Amino acid sequence: MTAQPTEATLPAAAELSSSTAKLKRRGRGNSENDRAKVPWRTTLRRDWQLYSLLVLPLLFLLVFKYLPMFGNIIAFRRFRPGGSIFGDEWVGFKYFEMFINDGKFWQVFQNTVILGGLSLLIVFPMPIILALLLNELRSPKFKKLVQTVSYLPHFMSIVIVAGMIFQLFSMQGTINQIVEAVGGDPVSFMQRPDWFRTIYIGSEAWQTVGWGTILYLAALTQIDASLYEAARIDGANRWKQTWHVTLPGIRGTMVTLLILNIGSFMAVGFEKVLLLYNPLTYPTADVISTYLYRIGIVSSNFSYATAIGLFESLIGLTLILSANAISRRLVGTSLW
Incomplete structure (x- = not known):
């Protein structure tokens, strides 16, 4: 014979289930917080093989995409072959006015x-x-x-x-x-x-x-x-x-x-x-x-x-x- 729940046991069961749900949510929240609090040095030391794969792409972006941006300064300076790579003298928006006209x-x-x-x-x-x-x-x-x-x-x-x-x-x-x-x-x-x-x-x-x-x-x-x-x-x-x-x-x-x-x-x-x-x-x-x-x-x-x-x-x-x-x-x- 299976025992049927009585009116006295129903509130207790409901309270127990709500308490269990709260504990689960609290445990999940704690685990998420603990995961978020892991120092980046620990993550880097643990997964250094994965992060090392980023070295070459980052170097490529740095050398061929970002460093050449400094050369845009010669759009505002007069550049002469054999002179400074950043131009010899400041001319402002002269070259912009040239192509606009x-x-x-x-x-x-x-x-x-x-x-x-x-x-x-x-x-x-x-x-x-x-x-x-x-x-x-x-x-x-x-x-x-x-x-x-x-x-x-x-x-x-x-x-x-x-x-x-x-x-x-x-x-x-x-x-x-x-x-x-x-x-x-x-x-x-x-x-x-x-x-x-x-x-x-x-x-x-x-x-x-x-x-x-x-x-x-x-x-x-x-x-x-x-x-x-x-x-x-x-x-x-x-x-x-x-x-x-x-x-x-x-x-x-x-x-x-x-x-x-x-x-x-x-x-x-x-x-x-x-x-x-x-x-x-x-x-x-x-x-x-x-x-x-x-x-x-x-x-x-x-x-x-x-x-x-x-x-x-x-x-x-x-x-x-x-x-x-x-x-x-x-x-x-x-x-x-």
Whole structure:
């Protein structure tokens, strides 16, 4: 026979259970406090192998990212080759006034903004679309094949990619051979400014779209399968499941990468533009990074180039801070 609880024992049992819960909360709080009170020297001594892995990355950041910042002082000082590395005399905002009043700089600035905007509008969404399409495939072999084919261009050198572009779009290239075969006249794609942006954005999408899907595919695996089952029970088709379940599930990844891309909005690919452009395509192809290369390295006007580079960096910093603040306020996701 099992003893039934009486009215006299119920308050005692309730009091005992509440006391036990208090002890558990108190014990948990004490353990958290004890963990928080562990001195950092003890943690460093205990996990020194893990912390030692940070030495090389921190040295890299210090030597190649932070120490060069001191060189920005020559944007306000006249620098002469062979003189002091921090400039010979103070000139204030002279070099900033020079590029603000220079019409050539604003043409380069406009080209940079247009190429950066096209990259955000066209190149950025393509990995998301490809990841969603790959997620719908039911054949594992075909999915692996598509992934492999789309990943390969990322591992090609930019020099090789530029060579392939010249091979395709030159006067005797593959595209013009096809045009002539159908009775058309060959087009000088690489010498016409109006074709440069199309070629650049197309090659950028081809080279980066496959590699960009990796993060999104990893994010898709973290979505709870029960959400899709609940959506199907509610009568949602595949499109509605994608819109109401899949996209919200990877929203954090999309917003994070979007903020990072906006931060590098002005840093349009220097290497590819340098390899593809020529004086005939300067009106649409010349960007800030290539302009800085010609002004600073080729012409040795280091102070003027530093002033332009500092201006570009301030714009990038403003963009990433603004995008992060807007995302935190509207979406609730941000980098910090």
